[in-house]
Amino acid sequence: MTSSVTGANQLGQPTEIPASPEAAVLDRVPNPHADIDYLARFTAPEFTSLCPVTGQPDFAHLVIDYVPGDWLVESKSLKLYLTSFRNHGAFHEDCTVAIGRRLVSLLQPRWLRIGGYWYPRGGIPIDVFWQTGEPPKGVWIPDQGVASYRGRG
Numbered sequence: 001m002t003s004s005v006t007g008a009n010q011l012g013q014p015t016e017i018p019a020s021p022e023a024a025v026l027d028r029v030p031n032p033h034a035d036i037d038y039l040a041r042f043t044a045p046e047f048t049s050l051c052p053v054t055g056q057p058d059f060a061h062l063v064i065d066y067v068p069g070d071w072l073v074e075s076k077s078l079k080l081y082l083t084s085f086r087n088h089g090a091f092h093e094d095c096t097v098a099i100g101r102r103l104v105s106l107l108q109p110r111w112l113r114i115g116g117y118w119y120p121r122g123g124i125p126i127d128v129f130w131q132t133g134e135p136p137k138g139v140w141i142p143d144q145g146v147a148s149y150r151g152r153g
Contacts, residue, residue: 010077018084026106027074034070037136041065052089059119063144066112092118096128111135117146125149
């Protein structure tokens with residue numbers, strides 16, 4: 001697991017999908033507005049991983065909100081990192097929390113939350129939420145906009 005401290009290494013270059021989340025490189029770039037608090041949001045409505053027991057695909061709608069400090073995550077590297085989970089076997093909770101923790105380790109944001117809205121398999125939807133603590137005062141943090149699973153009714 002490596003991370004760039006100097007800028008985007010993958011941006012503008014042909015890049016293969018990493019073989020695993022551990023092999024994926026996440027790049028960070030300087031935040032040009034590090035003097036103020038604001039929210040950045042990434043939404044991945046087609047996130048895919050594998051069930052570690054059956055090998056069957058699991059699907060989720062991920063929403064990542066963070067208040068940057070000195071660093072921003074470079075979006076191409078984030079997309080490749082998230083894509084690396086497609087052949088990775090892990091439970092919903094592990095995937096969601098691991099992504100949040102990896103971003104916190106890389107970016108050291110003022111605040112981060114991740115919502116993993118997992119589609120049901122075996123009849124049970126599992127939603128997983130994690131955040132680093134209380135958000136900074138005065139930052140507008142909209143609802144993540146993903147409805148709870150309600151079945152076919």
